[in-house]
Amino acid sequence: MINSEKIDIDKVKDIVADIKSKPNKDLTKVMDFLLEDFDETKKLIVDLTYHLDNIENLYNKVLKEYQSRNGQE
Numbered sequence: 001m002i003n004s005e006k007i008d009i010d011k012v013k014d015i016v017a018d019i020k021s022k023p024n025k026d027l028t029k030v031m032d033f034l035l036e037d038f039d040e041t042k043k044l045i046v047d048l049t050y051h052l053d054n055i056e057n058l059y060n061k062v063l064k065e066y067q068s069r070n071g072q073e
Contacts, residue, residue: 007033 007029015026066072 009033 012030012033015022015030019027
């Protein structure tokens with residue numbers, strides 16, 4: 001989970017809204033936040049993709065058995 005102690009999404013939006021006048025320290029915090037959020041989101045997508053593939057494979061296996069029992073191959 002994203003470390004909310006450093007910065008929160010509302011602060012990120014405020015910094016980005018006035019990015020030209022913000023110091024590098026703030027920009028670094030925003031970049032760290034966004035990188036962490038990106039990595040976490042990417043991991044979730046990959047994990048969900050594996051899960052979805054597994055569900056599809058299980059469904060196809062059950063469907064094939066069901067069809068073979070009912071002479072529908």
